[in-house]
Amino acid sequence: MKIAIASGKGGTGKTTLATNLATYLSEFSKVVLCDIDVEEPNSGLFIEGNLEYREAVYKMIPNWNEDECSFCGNCHKVCNFHAVIRIGTDIMIFPELCHSCYACSELCPTESLPMVKKRIGELVHYKSNGLDFVESRLDIGEEQAVPLISQTINFIKNNFDDNMIQLFDSPPGTSCPVIEATKDVDFVILVTEPTPFGLNDLRLAVETMKMLHKNYGVVLNRYGIGNDDVIRYCEAENIPLIALINNSRDIALAYSAGKLIFQELPEFKKQLMNIRSYIIEILMDN
Amino acid sequence: MKEIVVVSGKGGTGKTSITASFAVLGGKDIIVADCDVDAADMHLLLEPNYEISEEFHSGELAYINQNNCIQCGKCYDVCRFTAIEVTNGRHTVNALNCEGCGYCARVCPSDAIINKPQKVGQCFTSIIKTGSIMVHAKLGIGADNSGKLVAKVKNEAKEIANDELKEYILVDGSPGVGCPVVSSLSGADFVVLVTEPSVSGIHDLMRVYELVERFNIKTGCIINKFDINQGITNEIMDFLESKNIVHLKSIPYNEVFTEAMLLGKTIVELDNDPVKFQIMETWIKIKKTLKYL
Amino acid sequence: MNLAFTAKGTTWDSNMDTRFGRTEYLLIYNDISKELSSYDNRESANYAHGAGPKTAQNLFELKADALITGNGPGGNAAAVMEKTGIDIYIGAGAKTVKEAYEAFQKGELIKV
Structure with missing residues (x-):
């Protein structure tokens, strides 16, 4: 079963929930936690384990071979992203603009633009007790998160059993990276907080999930600050409220130090138990 | 005209609350640009009137x-x-x-x-409660947040600032280190980093600064909730010193951020709150730093 | 010599466009024939990415020798401009094309 943990806005407690929930669930069954918030992957700061595997992740870009080139200009004409530019008898390629569509390469009459690998980030796999942890990290200066996210999801597909619980710590927001991260999951947990910003961003996240026809529920973090508008919104929209995590300075302190908290705070553990029962219920329904 | 861009890497550090406060303090000297188009929140605090709306392709x-x-x-x-x-x-x-x-x-x-x-979305030009202008946008769901909408919001704000001879453009930057934040940073005169002392806060601060460094822009940093973890706050201070980043302010953990938000206000519009004065001091410090650039 | 301007219109009285990649028009002034011609670059507004490099390529194909503009090209566009060998003069953003040309003649613009 694949579950994404997402949020409209950043900083709502997505990573806290993902790491604690993954560790808690791994006490019962095999779990893989996968951090695909590749621009700012943070789950690894909370998980200690042994490095199993590490690989560079690439995307494909054209590489100009001037020997055969007839300077016909077809390559720059077919590139919708302006990643290929012709200046006289010089062809310039801008790797960060390239979407790896292969059009310039395959439509080149002299085969002067073979596709080659270009590093965009790195994937690591750690193991700790019953928990597998996979994280991908975009290299600074690379602008496209989506190819790295999709290759990371493929890594999980190819290396882990579909029947085990797979948790995905997703990027925040409502644009391409989130779509890529959530489009193939069975369930999405939206984490939010009871503030006007939290509600505004939750609405956007809900719209996204509706568009993707996803099954989703809400975990309300920092409950006690702010107001009850998020709860009222969920009730009015018939969105399941799976857990309420109380606002607590203890949680903030433990989080700041990179510690898991459920072992120390029974109240928090109870909320994880609620989420677990909810997940089991969905599994039974399927 | 000087362009100030506020970024944080990580969400939830108080970036938008602080930026909106600067917008109120700067009043009519400032054109505001909300470039956090993915999860735009400034409109909740600044009461824009959505005067002009334009579809964006x-x-x-x-x-x-x-x-x-x-x-x-x-x-x-x-x-x-x-x-x-x-x-x-x-x-x-x-x-x-x-x-x-x-x-x-x-x-x-x-x-x-x-x-x-x-x-991919809609771009708005609005009068806000300070009487000044804000350019902001709403990204369509699942749209390619190409940075182009961010560039559009910024350019629009720049043109208005040029036409109206405004002193500052204040940009609420995008999160992360990808395309949108690259667009947010390009052309900036000063970057304000808002961070918090947590393992993820400092991790994301360093990551986003690696990007800022490439643009070679003068940078300052606000440490919000500094008292939550004094150890990491010290680490952040060391990092700022090693990179020659101006330490603008350390603000203690305070729920006034949420209280102000519930009232639809910025912190500086509240009566006599200590955080209010700290943000006012920070704004003065930013203006001073900009003078010497 | 062909002088290129980034402009918001097609005449000497048009305002300069401060942008490079997404400039609305490229005006070309040939100082021998004294002719001012224009290239419609408005398609660049629809490019999600890479407007800068593309506009630089357009300039090269228009056979410009020098560019007079506002902020100047950044990043990728600057790399293409370097290849083209076109000189770049910035600081003419808040002017009309005519004023920008006069400023260029007086040597008031900054060469990048």
């Missing part, structure tokens, strides 16, 4: 005209994004997967595929 999506399609499958063969779906011979485009590269249309022998401009 970016990139293209393939569309297959079934009347012309001869079901040869060439489009399916060349697409690297599994965006062409075939059901009972009928070829259609999955809009979520289509990158708009146009390759399919180029190889289609029957001219059945056209590229349509994609609507």
Whole structure:
């Protein structure tokens, strides 16, 4: 079963929930936690384990071979992203603009633009007790998160059993990276907080999930600050409220130090138990 | 005219609350640009009137005209994004997967595929409660947050600031380290980093600064909730010193951020709150630093 | 010599466009024939990415020798401009094309 943990806005407690929930669930069954918030992957700061595997992740870009080139200009004409530019008898390629569509390469009459690998980030796999942890990290200066996210999801597909619980710590927001991260999951947990910003961003996240026809529920973090508008919104929209995590300075302190908290705070553990029962219920329904 | 961009890498550090406070303090000297287009929140604090609204298009999506399609499958063969779906011979485009590269249309022998401009969102120009102007946007769900909408918001703000001879452009930057934040940073005169002393806060601060460093822009930093973890606050201070980043302010953990938000106000509009004065001091310090650039 | 301007219109009285990649028009002034011609660059507004490099390529194909503009090209566009060998003069953003040309003649613009 694949579950994404997402949020409209950043900083709502997505990573806290993902790491604690993954560790808690791994006490019962095999779990893989996968951090695909590749621009700012943070789950690894909370998980200690042994490095199993590490690989560079690439995307494909054209590489100009001037020997055969007839300077016909077809390559720059077919590139919708302006990643290929012709200046006289010089062809310039801008790797960060390239979407790896292969059009310039395959439509080149002299085969002067073979596709080659270009590093965009790195994937690591750690193991700790019953928990597998996979994280991908975009290299600074690379602008496209989506190819790295999709290759990371493929890594999980190819290396882990579909029947085990797979948790995905997703990027925040409502644009391409989130779509890529959530489009193939069975369930999405939206984490939010009871503030006007939290509600505004939750609405956007809900719209996204509706568009993707996803099954989703809400975990309300920092409950006690702010107001009850998020709860009222969920009730009015018939969105399941799976857990309420109380606002607590203890949680903030433990989080700041990179510690898991459920072992120390029974109240928090109870909320994880609620989420677990909810997940089991969905599994039974399927 | 000077352009100030506020970024944080990580969400939830108080970036938007602080930026909105600066917007109120700067009043009519400032044109505000909300470039956090993915999860724009400044409008909740600054009461924009949505005076001008403009649809925003970016990139293209393939569309297959079934009347012309001869079901040869060439489009399916060349697409690297599994965006062409075939059901009972009928070829259609999955809009979520289509990158708009146009390759399919180029190889289609029957001219059945056209590229349509994609609507990605709306861009607004508003009068806000300070009487000044804010440029902001709403990104369509699942749209390619290409940075182009961010660039559009910024350029629009720049032109207004130029026309009206304003002193500052204040930009609420995008999160992360990808394309949108690159667009937010380009052309800036001063970057304000808002961080918090947590393992993820400092991790993201260093990551986003690696990006800022490439632009070679003078930078200052606000440590919010500094008392939550004094150890990491010290680490952040060391980092700032090693990188020659101006330490602008350390603000203690305070729920006034939420209280102000509930009232639809910025912190500096509250009566006599200590954080209010700290933010005012920070703004003065930023203005001073800018003078010497 | 062909002088290029980034402009918001097609005449000497048009305002300069401060942007490079997404400039609305490229005006070309040939100081021998004294002719001012224009290239419509408005398509660049629809480019999601890479407007800068593309506009630089357009300039090269228009056979410009020098560019007079506002902020100047950044990043990728600057790399293409370097290849083209076109000189770049910035600081003419808040002017009309005519004023920008006069400022260029007086040597008031900054050469990048």
